[in-house]
Amino acid sequence: RVVGIVREILERRSVSRQILPDDDLREAGLNSLDMVNLMLAVEAEFDLKIPDADMTLRNFRSISAIEVLVASLRSRH
Numbered sequence: 779r780v781v782g783i784v785r786e787i788l789e790r791r792s793v794s795r796q797i798l799p800d801d802d803l804r805e806a807g808l809n810s811l812d813m814v815n816l817m818l819a820v821e822a823e824f825d826l827k828i829p830d831a832d833m834t835l836r837n838f839r840s841i842s843a844i845e846v847l848v849a850s851l852r853s854r855h
Contacts, residue, residue, distance in 0.1 A: 779823055780844045781797070783816065783819045784844075786819075787808065788806065791807050793806065797841065799840060800841075801840055801841070802840060803816070803839060804835075820848065824848050824851075824852070832851070
């Protein structure tokens with residue numbers, strides 16, 4: 779599900795290259811506005827509220843990092 783969100787945002791930026799789970803999303807072509815949209819999309823997709831403390835570039839650096847964040851947030855509920 780995270781891969782789909784990232785792919786959709788990249789396609790809006792006309793970036794169609796393959797993204798691996800550990801690829802840096804900013805290097806792949808996401809700008810800061812895209813990162814905000816990514817955070818919002820992850821919240822909506824997984825019905826989560828990401829605490830401000832967790833809205834860091836590190837947590838959204840890669841698909842793997844986002845998946846770890848989502849798993850940890852889901853386990854808190």
